Amino acid sequence: MTRGSQRDRDRERAAARTAKSGKNKDDGLTPEQRRERDAKALQEKAAKKAAAESGGKDAGNSNAKTKK
Template sequence: MTRGDQRERDRQRAQARRPAAKGRDDGLTPEQRRERDAKALQEKAARKAAQAAGGACAKGGKNTGKK
């Protein structure tokens, strides 16, 4: 046991480096969280559908017409 309090200091340093737990500190109820997540998914799907409908040629960029 020659390390003394080195282990304790290492634990403290490791804990300080760990990111703070984000978890459920947003103050929302589960129902509110579900609504927020559903809205975000709907917006994401709408953006993806708009991109697919409007930018079919611009997606890959491989069809340049050169041979």
């Protein structure tokens, strides 16, 4: 049995799903603006993580990763 028609159907379904979700790659930003936005988001995330680690350490935390 050939799989060509199934592939075509799957492509159509995938296109319909992406169109329905409304999430497009085109957000009206230039690549430079997108890089700046993403860098800012990563910096904020790293700062939040660092603050959580410094303020929320538990002496008895058995799940903490330690270097050996």
